[in-house]
Amino acid sequence: MSLEVSTRLKLVREKHALSQRELAKRAGVTNSTISLIEQNRVSPSISSLKKVLDGVPMSLAEFFTFDIEEPARPSPFFEPGQMPDIGGEGVNLFLVGHGVQNRHITMLREVYCAGADTGAEMLSHAGQEVGIVVKGEIELTVADQSRVLKPGEGYYFDSTLPHRFRNLGGDDAELVSASLVSPNSPPSF
């Protein structure tokens, strides 16, 4: 058993910085209900649990699926030694982001022309983003951290952080990049 309903609800509520009464008001239930659920003294009906979660808001699917928060990785950059080769015979395939908890994406090689730039407006979108430089040099900026990545070095960061890629060199640069694959887009209840 991963987490009790009671524990989950309390985590969710506190993460959103809501008091039992505040959440109750938003959800249209009484504070007693939430108190009793969090003490595990009742097993709420689906309907009432749904009402409560609507006050967050959060879907039932999310509620039962979410995992404990992992501590944020201090640096988004990866050293070569942190990337296992999962390739086979005659194949080279390096897994980046190894060890990142709750990883939802797999990403592989791509090519940047000389001078290519994703733009000064700093990209920012939902999901996760991962990559490794294969050839040339790529300057990657993630939030307030910036770094020139050389071949063999990689990165992993949350795409909601603003970020930007630039090939500052005169030659082509290769890296691997992809968008996040929708992980079990939870049905909206």
Added chain:
Amino acid sequence: MSLEVSTRLKLVREKHALSQRELAKRAGVTNSTISLIEQNRVSPSISSLKKVLDGVPMSLAEFFTFDIEEPARPSPFFEPGQMPDIGGEGVNLFLVGHGVQNRHITMLREVYCAGADTGAEMLSHAGQEVGIVVKGEIELTVADQSRVLKPGEGYYFDSTLPHRFRNLGGDDAELVSASLVSPNSPPSF
């Protein structure tokens, strides 16, 4: 709203070819309970819904997360026109498997040396597998279907089907390949 609890339960029960009474017996509840839930005349408590699902067995997370079964794609092979370019400026990045429902992976380029072969024992593992040939020719066998893929052609299939890659040519061949990213491994209740 995706699916009602009532609908979901009925789908699950029927998929497992259980009668209301049979499931009730396994779950340790009465058939009335299941009948009423499936008619949406009650909103079960979490505890009783959990008991019911234990009879399947299925976790609450799975229950609220599962999607409608999609019909299997007739052919695992993709033509070039079916692959949208999601790349940006100075970047080329082709999304394979576009339109495949409930897709859990994103895959990009890789290199096969001349004569490389994943072996005659036919790979078979959990998840999904996708790829596209970039350079050279790769013979891909998936179950009883076999085909030589040329540059610009791709594939998408269920990894539980036995499969094999071979570079029959004398030159390097490039394709992109990756393992499935674990999609939201649901907490076991």
Added chain:
DNA sequence: TCGAAGTGTTCACTATATTGGACACTTTAC
């Protein structure tokens, strides 16, 4: 210092979920 407003908890009362045993119907076998 004291009150006002916040927090989570408790309890009798009410609403609802669950039970156990019926019912009507279909399917299978003799």
Added chain:
DNA sequence: GTAAAGTGTCCAATATAGTGAACACTTCGA
């Protein structure tokens, strides 16, 4: 045909969840 065993549904009785109003406690400001 029809008895036996299956199906899902319905209803009065019971167990449990939800409510509303209290309680004790802390925090904050006058």
